[in-house]
Amino acid sequence: MRRAMLAVVCGLFVMASAKERRADPQGGATVTGKIKFTGTKPANPKIDMSEEPKCKAKYQAPPTEEIVVVNPNGTLANVFVYVKAGLPATYKAPAPAGAVTLDQDGCRYHPHVLGTMVGQNLEIKNSDGILHNIKAKGTKNRPFNISQPTTMTSTRTFTAPEVMVPLECNVHGWMHAWLGVLPHPFYAVSGADGNFSIKGLPPGTYTIEGWHEKYGTQTATVTVAGSETKTQDFTFAAK
Amino acid sequence: MISALLALALAAGPPFPLPPLPVQDTTKGRAVYEKWCAGCHGDTGAGDGPAAAYMLPRPRNFTGAVYKIRTTASGQLPTDADLMHAIDEGLPGSAMPAWKGRLSDAERRDVMAYLKTFSSFFTDTSQHVVALKFGNEPGGGSAPEALKAGRLFYDSIGCRKCHGDQGRGDGPSAPTLKDDAGFPIYAADLHQSWRFRGGASVADVYRRLRTGLDGTPMPSFSDLIEQKFLTDEQLWRLAQYVRSLSPVRTPEVRDVIHAPRVAGPLPAAPGDSAWARVDRYWFPLVGQVIRKLRWFAPAVSGVWVQAVHDGKAVAVRVSWDDRSPSPDTAWLGFERRVRETVAGDDSGAGPPGGLWPDQLAVQFPRRIPEGMERPYFLMGSETDAVYQWRWTSAPSGGRAVAGLSRGLERFDTLPTAPAVAVTYDHGEWRVVFTRSLATPDTANELQFETGRAIPVAFFAWDGSSGEHGTRMAVSTWYFLALDQPTPSRVLVTPMVAMLLTLGLGIVVVRRAQRRQA
Numbered sequence: 001m002r003r004a005m006l007a008v009v010c011g012l013f014v015m016a017s018a019k020e021r022r023a024d025p026q027g028g029a030t031v032t033g034k035i036k037f038t039g040t041k042p043a044n045p046k047i048d049m050s051e052e053p054k055c056k057a058k059y060q061a062p063p064t065e066e067i068v069v070v071n072p073n074g075t076l077a078n079v080f081v082y083v084k085a086g087l088p089a090t091y092k093a094p095a096p097a098g099a100v101t102l103d104q105d106g107c108r109y110h111p112h113v114l115g116t117m118v119g120q121n122l123e124i125k126n127s128d129g130i131l132h133n134i135k136a137k138g139t140k141n142r143p144f145n146i147s148q149p150t151t152m153t154s155t156r157t158f159t160a161p162e163v164m165v166p167l168e169c170n171v172h173g174w175m176h177a178w179l180g181v182l183p184h185p186f187y188a189v190s191g192a193d194g195n196f197s198i199k200g201l202p203p204g205t206y207t208i209e210g211w212h213e214k215y216g217t218q219t220a221t222v223t224v225a226g227s228e229t230k231t232q233d234f235t236f237a238a239k
Numbered sequence: 240m241i242s243a244l245l246a247l248a249l250a251a252g253p254p255f256p257l258p259p260l261p262v263q264d265t266t267k268g269r270a271v272y273e274k275w276c277a278g279c280h281g282d283t284g285a286g287d288g289p290a291a292a293y294m295l296p297r298p299r300n301f302t303g304a305v306y307k308i309r310t311t312a313s314g315q316l317p318t319d320a321d322l323m324h325a326i327d328e329g330l331p332g333s334a335m336p337a338w339k340g341r342l343s344d345a346e347r348r349d350v351m352a353y354l355k356t357f358s359s360f361f362t363d364t365s366q367h368v369v370a371l372k373f374g375n376e377p378g379g380g381s382a383p384e385a386l387k388a389g390r391l392f393y394d395s396i397g398c399r400k401c402h403g404d405q406g407r408g409d410g411p412s413a414p415t416l417k418d419d420a421g422f423p424i425y426a427a428d429l430h431q432s433w434r435f436r437g438g439a440s441v442a443d444v445y446r447r448l449r450t451g452l453d454g455t456p457m458p459s460f461s462d463l464i465e466q467k468f469l470t471d472e473q474l475w476r477l478a479q480y481v482r483s484l485s486p487v488r489t490p491e492v493r494d495v496i497h498a499p500r501v502a503g504p505l506p507a508a509p510g511d512s513a514w515a516r517v518d519r520y521w522f523p524l525v526g527q528v529i530r531k532l533r534w535f536a537p538a539v540s541g542v543w544v545q546a547v548h549d550g551k552a553v554a555v556r557v558s559w560d561d562r563s564p565s566p567d568t569a570w571l572g573f574e575r576r577v578r579e580t581v582a583g584d585d586s587g588a589g590p591p592g593g594l595w596p597d598q599l600a601v602q603f604p605r606r607i608p609e610g611m612e613r614p615y616f617l618m619g620s621e622t623d624a625v626y627q628w629r630w631t632s633a634p635s636g637g638r639a640v641a642g643l644s645r646g647l648e649r650f651d652t653l654p655t656a657p658a659v660a661v662t663y664d665h666g667e668w669r670v671v672f673t674r675s676l677a678t679p680d681t682a683n684e685l686q687f688e689t690g691r692a693i694p695v696a697f698f699a700w701d702g703s704s705g706e707h708g709t710r711m712a713v714s715t716w717y718f719l720a721l722d723q724p725t726p727s728r729v730l731v732t733p734m735v736a737m738l739l740t741l742g743l744g745i746v747v748v749r750r751a752q753r754r755q756a
Contacts, residue, residue, distance in 0.1 A: 051411045131397025133458035137419055144314030145451045147458035149396035154462045170456030171400045173415035
């Protein structure tokens with residue numbers, strides 16, 4: 001009985017959130033761009049997974065860390081691009097009801113870089129079924145450390161904007177992920193094509209920052225009006 | 240109590256507008272802090288006082304409000320009671336002493352309030368601070384079935400990854416561990432419950448499993464219970480198993496090692512079952528901080544010692560916990576981090592890193608002293624040498640020599656060494672030295688005698704923690720006494736005396752009764 005009620009309540013929430021999302025300012029402006037990379041790409045350290053045969057079996061070639069992921073087209077993946085400043089002080093965005101998922105699969109995090117909104121659920125999933133611990137090392141958010149020794153999902157939320165909250169596993173010292181926590185939905189992560197796109201921006205002049213775990217940050221100022229799309233590329237150089 | 244009531248009132252929602260909370264006066268707490276705490280924890284609470292560089296683990300950095308020992312969920316602030324507990328009881332196994340009895344109740348409360356001012360999290364009203372509800376320990380915790388169940392969960396939830404198969408902190412992930420500040424951190428040795436930061440009881444262990452040790456790699460296992468992967472009882476069983484790995488009581492230090500006389504061959508191998516019947520003695524070791532280069536973070540916290548003799552030879556078994564059989568390349572990175580973290584000396588310079596071996600030295604005077612005079616405990620002196628057995632783990636298989644030590648700088652190897660047998664088993668070295676009581680070289684080698692108090696001291700080095708040369712763990716002088724064969728009159732005389740007393744007593748009572756009649 002209780003469970004049925006819970007399901008109904010959950011259903012209502014989902015419906016409500018769907019409505020809310022539709023109410024998002026879809027008509028706003030878009031900032032899109034490419035993350036370029038110049039110089040010689042460094043080799044990522046190889047991971048010795050011999051202690052974890054279950055993870056090791058998921059790879060054909062020896063896995064590496066994902067500190068610098070340069071795409072075949074020469075662009076840089078895993079750059080967190082977000083609106084750092086420029087939103088009106090009165091701007092308020094409720095946390096979406098949908099969760100963001102961080103998966104532990106093959107003793108690596110998927111995705112390696114991700115964003116979430118303050119108050120939004122982060123679902124931390126263990127697909128490996130072996131012991132992982134997830135430690136969040138925020139300084140503006142309370143750091144935590146939870147154990148997942150089996151296939152399971154734990155949910156946590158973050159209370160304060162922070163770019164970035166480092167996530168790590170101490171059982172597997174090579175496992176690192178980066179979480180950007182923002183009070184608004186205007187962020188994106190460059191993917192396998194090196195592109196990013198931030199949609200639904202109200203008219204205004206914004207400071208857009210691109211963050212990379214090894215190469216630091218790049219910023220640009222972009223002014224948008226109406227429902228226009230502006231292109232703003234970023235370039236990170238090998239150090 | 241008042242804070243608990245207040246918390247209840249707040250949780251229930253204020254039925255009327257509450258008056259603003261009184262701003263606590265932290266002036267007094269600040270004075271206490273500056274006098275007693277800042278030396279380690281730093282003026283700004285950042286854990287960077289002048290003494291901090293010599294410590295591992297480092298003093299707490301209060302600015303992040305991240306605390307290991309709590310009763311709250313991982314990620315939550317500690318309760319005031321949690322902070323008071325750490326101040327009152329200290330953190331065993333670290334440099335943090337218990338302040339109960341050293342500071343007054345008011346001083347301790349004041350300083351606790353002052354600590355909280357170092358982090359804005361404590362004034363952030365959106366932070367929830369709720370002590371978790373812990374049930375009671377289920378009974379039968381020392382029964383074999385309970386311990387077997389606990390061991391099952393030890394394996395199934397992966398404790399061995401860091402704490403090792405036998406719990407000595409030697410798991411495959413152990414050499415990679417760092418705390419949140421990036422300092423190297425040892426996975427706890429579960430055989431030394433008296434060094435557990437949050438206390439040694441089963442309930443203490445259970446709480447650490449529930450809350451995790453925030454700021455360290457030790458996670459919280461509460462999600463497992465909430466999601467019904469593990470029952471509360473199963474987690475208690477695990478805590479009981481963990482506690483069972485240590486002695487029931489904290490080992491007390493006894494000054495004299497009694498070596499019983501045994502018939503038949505001496506147990507020369509560390510694994511000989513005869514050792515199970517011999518009393519073992521615990522001797523704590525501390526860092527060598529007298530001579531440069533000094534060492535403030537010894538990895539070996541003590542040694543267990545047993546000894547037996549057969550009238551002709553003596554066998555001394557020394558065992559101690561060590562997370563790796565050094566030299567071990569897996570620990571090279573850890574060793575480097577220890578060297579970078581712990582200042583070896585005032586000069587800041589230390590010996591270069593490398594693949595150092597593990598070492599042990601057992602020290603005696605050259606001859607049994609007649610009075611209380613003994614050679615200098617720290618490896619003798621130029622004028623008064625000491626006789627030592629030194630064992631080193633490298634080259635592989637190890638090697639033992641005997642020699643004369645004339646201070647830290649000079650060791651002259653003697654031609655004859657004691658026989659030595661060694662095993663390394665899941666985080667523990669066990670070394671047995673065997674030597675004849677009497678030897679031809681009476682000038683240099685100690686001649687063991689029964690019934691005498693023979694001074695003995697111990698030194699240990701953990702290579703993978705960068706220990707080498709003067710960077711070592713040392714003990715003071717203790718004594719070894721080889722028991723004399725018990726003469727038969729020792730047993731007969733008391734019996735005769737007892738019988739006589741009994742007989743006399745009966746006679747007296749009978750007489751008294753007769754007189755009354």
